[in-house]
Amino acid sequence: MNPHTPETPADVVARLRATFRTGRTKPVEWRTGQLRRMRAMLTERGSDLAAALHADLGKSSTEAYRTEIDFTIREIDHTLDHLDGWLRPEPAPVPAHLGADATAWTRYDPLGVVLVIAPWNYPAQLLLAPVVGALASGNAVVAKPSELAPATSAALAELLPAYLDTDAVAVVEGGVPETTALLAERFDHVFYTGNGTVGRIVMRAAAEHLTPVTLELGGKSPVFVDRDTDLDVVADRLARGKFINAGQTCVAPDYVLTTQETAAALETALVRAVDALYGGDPASSPEYGRIINERHFDRLSALLDSGRVVTGGDSDRTGKYIAPTVLADVDPKSPVMQEEIFGPILPIVTVSGLDEAIDFINDRDKPLALYVFSESGETRDRIAAETSSGGLGYGLPLAHLTVSDLPFGGVGESGMGNYHGRYSIETFSHRKAVLDKPLN
Numbered sequence: 001m002n003p004h005t006p007e008t009p010a011d012v013v014a015r016l017r018a019t020f021r022t023g024r025t026k027p028v029e030w031r032t033g034q035l036r037r038m039r040a041m042l043t044e045r046g047s048d049l050a051a052a053l054h055a056d057l058g059k060s061s062t063e064a065y066r067t068e069i070d071f072t073i074r075e076i077d078h079t080l081d082h083l084d085g086w087l088r089p090e091p092a093p094v095p096a097h098l099g100a101d102a103t104a105w106t107r108y109d110p111l112g113v114v115l116v117i118a119p120w121n122y123p124a125q126l127l128l129a130p131v132v133g134a135l136a137s138g139n140a141v142v143a144k145p146s147e148l149a150p151a152t153s154a155a156l157a158e159l160l161p162a163y164l165d166t167d168a169v170a171v172v173e174g175g176v177p178e179t180t181a182l183l184a185e186r187f188d189h190v191f192y193t194g195n196g197t198v199g200r201i202v203m204r205a206a207a208e209h210l211t212p213v214t215l216e217l218g219g220k221s222p223v224f225v226d227r228d229t230d231l232d233v234v235a236d237r238l239a240r241g242k243f244i245n246a247g248q249t250c251v252a253p254d255y256v257l258t259t260q261e262t263a264a265a266l267e268t269a270l271v272r273a274v275d276a277l278y279g280g281d282p283a284s285s286p287e288y289g290r291i292i293n294e295r296h297f298d299r300l301s302a303l304l305d306s307g308r309v310v311t312g313g314d315s316d317r318t319g320k321y322i323a324p325t326v327l328a329d330v331d332p333k334s335p336v337m338q339e340e341i342f343g344p345i346l347p348i349v350t351v352s353g354l355d356e357a358i359d360f361i362n363d364r365d366k367p368l369a370l371y372v373f374s375e376s377g378e379t380r381d382r383i384a385a386e387t388s389s390g391g392l393g394y395g396l397p398l399a400h401l402t403v404s405d406l407p408f409g410g411v412g413e414s415g416m417g418n419y420h421g422r423y424s425i426e427t428f429s430h431r432k433a434v435l436d437k438p439l440n
């Protein structure tokens with residue numbers, strides 16, 4: 001390739017497809033080799049990524065390692081530990097009419113060239129974790145980081161080619177025009193994380209080529225807080241899950257449903273919890289992040305008067321700072337309850353009890369995550385059985401996505417398909433059916 005002529009998206013895909021056709025990405029040794037190289041990248045250059053994440057989102061180094069760098073290392077290690085077993089052909093029972101000598105099994109074939117499009121909120125993790133699965137499955141990969149996290153995008157565009165096989169892994173930076181041009185190409189799978197509006201654009205473009213998609217979307221993830229729970233523990237876990245990354249987490253608790261009497265006690269507990277996490281002045285806490293850009297800051301600021309401010313409520317546009325905010329007495333018709341908040345604002349909506357909470361959830365789009373704080377087995381079982389959500393967390397928000405053996409993904413408006421661990425192999429491979437009937 002001529003270093004002076006930038007490759008077009010078509011060139012990139014053609015180059016990667018040519019590599020895939022040679023068979024180079026298929027041996028398990030190539031796959032594990034690439035994962036080890038990515039692991040080395042994260043250990044040797046993790047601090048560069050952490051600095052970029054700080055520049056983009058004000059993420060503390062602790063948070064950057066915990067939620068992005070070490071998170072991805074764990075995903076790599078889990079995959080390296082189990083890949084041989086996951087790829088093992090699986091025998092299938094053969095019906096009698098085929099004779100006793102016939103055998104059948106399934107095997108995992110790589111798909112080819114896959115496109116991974118990442119968002120800005122966990123811009124390293126959400127690009128790299130799908131790439132881990134795509135490489136472990138033996139594919140060539142085009143990785144498109146989010147232009148809204150420019151420092152992280154630039155760091156990934158420098159680091160991935162420095163560590164990985166550049167004939168099989170390419171990073172394409174850019175925004176809408178570049179992504180649109182990429183999506184015009186034929187891929188064998190498109191893995192998109194972001195909002196549902198763009199999800200539809202991605203799916204439409206993929207449909208032209210009959211390319212399957214995974215859509216990791218978002219939405220409003222509700223929390224039900226039952227009475228008779230330890231509200232100090234609830235408030236601490238809720239505040240951690242909500243305010244990490246300044247609330248810009250796809251599985252963040254979006255709003256709380258609880259009864260009037262529990263709400264009053266929960267409010268006090270939340271004030272204490274926020275204070276314990278970030279001190280009296282969260283703006284000066286190194287652990288508290290910032291809003292990604294002015295557009296999102298303005299969108300979020302307009303939601304701050306959707307209820308009675310229990311804690312927080314203040315903001316600073318220059319610093320893109322919005323305080324960890326809890327709103328009470330929130331009307332379900334208020335602006336903050338219309339769309340995914342995706343910021344550090346936690347509304348409390350009161351309901352008469354479990355039945356109304358379940359109806360409230362089922363009246364809305366199927367969420368990416370649903371959280372329940374309850375000691376009652378019956379309550380927990382009813383919510384599991386009577387609602388639909390991508391994931392369900394009892395007692396601890398966010399944590400289900402750190403379990404590598406659980407599929408991570410949405411349902412309905414919150415997405416389609418899933419990944420992590422062996423589920424990434426399912427997503428990025430074709431499970432081929434094989435029948436063998438001996439000739440004699």
Ligand code: NAD
Nearest residue numbers: 118119120145146175176179194195198216217218219250
């Ligand atoms: P974003 O604006 O960074 O967009 C995501 C990607 O789509 C980017 O790479 C961007 O370049 C691309 N894109 C934007 N407009 C496009 C267009 N018109 N055509 C083609 N590509 C385009 O991120 P976002 O969408 O603001 O991310 C936030 C949303 O993502 C939230 O709804 C959140 O819940 C969801 N999310 C989901 C998950 C998950 O794992 N399910 C994780 C993180 C975020």
